[in-house]
Amino acid sequence: QFFSRGPNVLHQDSSAPQAAFFSPLQKVMLPPNTFQGKVAFITGGGTGLGKGMTTALSSLGAKCVIASRKLDVLKGTADEISSKTGNKVHAIQCDVRDPVSVKNAVAETIQVAGHPDVVINNAAGNFISPSERLSANAWKTITDIVLNGTAFVTLEIGKELIKVQKGILSIVTYY
Numbered sequence: 001q002f003f004s005r006g007p008n009v010l011h012q013d014s015s016a017p018q019a020a021f022f023s024p025l026q027k028v029m030l031p032p033n034t035f036q037g038k039v040a041f042i043t044g045g046g047t048g049l050g051k052g053m054t055t056a057l058s059s060l061g062a063k064c065v066i067a068s069r070k071l072d073v074l075k076g077t078a079d080e081i082s083s084k085t086g087n088k089v090h091a092i093q094c095d096v097r098d099p100v101s102v103k104n105a106v107a108e109t110i111q112v113a114g115h116p117d118v119v120i121n122n123a124a125g126n127f128i129s130p131s132e133r134l135s136a137n138a139w140k141t142i143t144d145i146v147l148n149g150t151a152f153v154t155l156e157i158g159k160e161l162i163k164v165q166k167g168i169l170s171i172v173t174y175y
Helices: 048-061 071-085 099-112 138-163
Strands: 002-005 008-012 038-045 065-066 091-095 119-120 169-172
Touching: 002 065, 038 048, 038 091, 038 099, 038 138, 048 065, 048 071, 048 119, 065 071, 065 099, 099 119, 119 138
Parallel strands: 038 065, 038 119, 065 091, 119 169
Antiparallel strands: 002 008
């Protein structure tokens, strides 16, 4: 067992069972070019898990579009991943809590990369807080991003895909 807060390990039990025969994989399990010719739209793609998933998809040939509120962070990440994988990663500013912002981001995605084949609703708002100190505003922010944002993105992309009779792989989290 181990608990962490960001990069700092708070507690780690060295007696916890470890995989003796199977070390963690350090590479993508899918064959090269698995996503060649496919378009992936990743919210929250500028940092953390979104950045990691974008890197993996791009390395497998996908045209990736990363979206979040902080365009400067997105552009830096897009350039970094593009230089690693050799595939263009597009950065589009989008606040998933705002349906108009989502609509504009989806339209721009279609214009610069095409209709998405993969949608990863990774944008999140999280607060480390004991329940008794979690404010109503913090709760509303979390649900606006994770629940409403996921719905706005999926519905908007879905409407565009219905028009062109195309399906998607959609990945969401649960709360």
